[in-house]
Amino acid sequence: MTQLNFSKFPLRPEILENLTNLGYKQMTPIQEQSLGPALKGQDILAQAKTGSGKTASFGLGLISNLKLDKKKPQALVLCPTRELADQVAKEIRRLARMLPNIKVLNLSGGTPIGPQIASLEHGAHCIVGTPGRIGDHLQRKTLQLNGVKTLVLDEADRMLDMGFLEVINKIVSYTPSYRQTMLYSATYPEDIVSLSSNLQKNPVIIKIAETGAQNDIEEHFYKTPLEKKDKLVNDILNHYTPESTVVFCNTKQQCQDLADYLSSKGYAAGAIHGDLDQYERDHVLTLFSNKSLSILVATDVAARGIDIDDLKAVINYDLARDPQVHIHRIGRTGRAGRKGLAFSLVTPKDSFRIENLSDLRKNEVLFDDIRSLVSKRGSQLIPSMTSIRINGGRKNKLRPADILGALTRNAKLSGSDVGKISIFDFHTVAAIKRHKVQQGIDALSDGKIKGRFFKVKTLSV
Numbered sequence: 058m059t060q061l062n063f064s065k066f067p068l069r070p071e072i073l074e075n076l077t078n079l080g081y082k083q084m085t086p087i088q089e090q091s092l093g094p095a096l097k098g099q100d101i102l103a104q105a106k107t108g109s110g111k112t113a114s115f116g117l118g119l120i121s122n123l124k125l126d127k128k129k130p131q132a133l134v135l136c137p138t139r140e141l142a143d144q145v146a147k148e149i150r151r152l153a154r155m156l157p158n159i160k161v162l163n164l165s166g167g168t169p170i171g172p173q174i175a176s177l178e179h180g181a182h183c184i185v186g187t188p189g190r191i192g193d194h195l196q197r198k199t200l201q202l203n204g205v206k207t208l209v210l211d212e213a214d215r216m217l218d219m220g221f222l223e224v225i226n227k228i229v230s231y232t233p234s235y236r237q238t239m240l241y242s243a244t245y246p247e248d249i250v251s252l253s254s255n256l257q258k259n260p261v262i263i264k265i266a267e268t269g270a271q272n273d274i275e276e277h278f279y280k281t282p283l284e285k286k287d288k289l290v291n292d293i294l295n296h297y298t299p300e301s302t303v304v305f306c307n308t309k310q311q312c313q314d315l316a317d318y319l320s321s322k323g324y325a326a327g328a329i330h331g332d333l334d335q336y337e338r339d340h341v342l343t344l345f346s347n348k349s350l351s352i353l354v355a356t357d358v359a360a361r362g363i364d365i366d367d368l369k370a371v372i373n374y375d376l377a378r379d380p381q382v383h384i385h386r387i388g389r390t391g392r393a394g395r396k397g398l399a400f401s402l403v404t405p406k407d408s409f410r411i412e413n414l415s416d417l418r419k420n421e422v423l424f425d426d427i428r429s430l431v432s433k434r435g436s437q438l439i440p441s442m443t444s445i446r447i448n449g450g451r452k453n454k455l456r457p458a459d460i461l462g463a464l465t466r467n468a469k470l471s472g473s474d475v476g477k478i479s480i481f482d483f484h485t486v487a488a489i490k491r492h493k494v495q496q497g498i499d500a501l502s503d504g505k506i507k508g509r510f511f512k513v514k515t516l517s518v
């Protein structure tokens with residue numbers, strides 16, 4: 058495939074310069090195919106998997122078409138979960154950071170509505186959010202959508218799975234009919250086609266083949282009775298000792314039960330699912346993404362679109378009901394030339410799912426013998442990092458550089474001992490090499506950060 062530079066498209070020079078600074082040297086296939094129609098205001102119906110760069114493919118079009126002198130919502134992006142809305146809002150802000158005074162607002166559930174209403178009164182150009190909360194604002198008349206020129210439905214298939222169809226239709230009815238509508242979906246079921254025909258006009262249809270060809274994945278299937286699944290996960294982990302693993306379960310309860318079981322076996326595991334509150338989900342995700350947890354147990358919805366680099370393994374504790382979802386799940390590993398592992402636990406009741414999967418893969422599923430799993434449990438399963446919590450955040454004007462500076466002062470730690478630093482409104486989580494964490498805490502306790510003393514402690518799930 059030809060790899061092209063963003064300058065092929067009529068993007069403003071400051072946006073192009075920013076892309077270079079962000080290290081976006083070449084376009085991904087979805088960007089190459091959708092940026093042209095996106096900039097021209099055409100409708101787009103696109104299918105591409107997680108991690109293919111969808112956000113910039115609509116985000117660059119969206120920011121280019123904003124009239125910044127009008128502080129009124131002109132673009133609306135709907136996402137299935139707050140985490141995704143958060144990621145999308147951050148990415149749009151990054152893409153737009155050279156444009157003066159642009160306001161991108163995240164309106165999602167899980168946080169109080171009052172501050173959102175206050176922010177809306179100050180005006181915003183671009184709204185990102187979940188259908189539920191956007192619907193609330195419309196009902197309260199705190200959000201005006203009559204100036205929306207661009208509507209994006211991100212992860213549309215997942216929004217339909219979550220039962221958002223009705224509220225999406227309601228939201229759309231508040232937007233002008235001459236708008237541009239871009240619909241992105243990882244899979245392509247019937248209901249997406251009908252959603253598109255209801256909301257779109259002559260969309261440009263873009264499909265980025267999900268053959269798994271770019272992924273290098275070694276896949277294993279095991280037959281197991283239902284009651285031996287937990288033990289089998291344990292055996293797989295002990296045999297393959299992956300540094301980072303996402304395990305998929307189909308229910309919230311199962312996620313929590315499995316995470317509890319794995320923790321009781323000494324693994325650093327955490328669960329994310331819809332029964333946890335926002336703080337708990339952010340907490341677990343932060344620890345997993347900064348390498349303080351080695352196992353994340355999740356439902357499809359909770360894990361949706363979450364961009365985790367460098368995932369070593371995916372385990373399907375429960376097989377996906379839809380074989381396309383299976384392909385999508387395992388496509389999170391084996392990226393960027395690194396080899397990935399995918400494991401699936403198959404109970405007698407799953408024979409139909411296996412048949413569907415074989416049909417989709419055009420390849421029969423072969424099973425491994427459970428007896429081939431021998432324990433090699435070693436240090437790889439222990440997370441390389443430990444997280445610390447600092448009781449100050451964005452609202453205390455702390456930035457990652459301040460934290461890094463404080464950690465490395467007096468040379469107690471070197472830059473390479475410090476991992477990801479995540480700043481929240483009122484606290485910060487920083488990852489530090491596991492055996493250096495005490496030095497990190499000492500360094501911070503020794504002095505002020507930005508002229509203030511902050512409380513510091515280690516974190517776990």
Ligand code: ADP
Binds near residue numbers: 082083085107108362
């Ligand atoms: P998707 O929505 O398809 O799952 P994202 O838009 O979240 O994918 O992008 C995945 C990751 O790739 C993000 O970290 C993003 O910053 C990065 N990315 C996107 N486009 C490019 C590009 N052209 N070059 C380099 N990195 C990119």
Ligand code: MG
Binds near residue numbers: 108111112211362
């Ligand atoms: Mg995305």
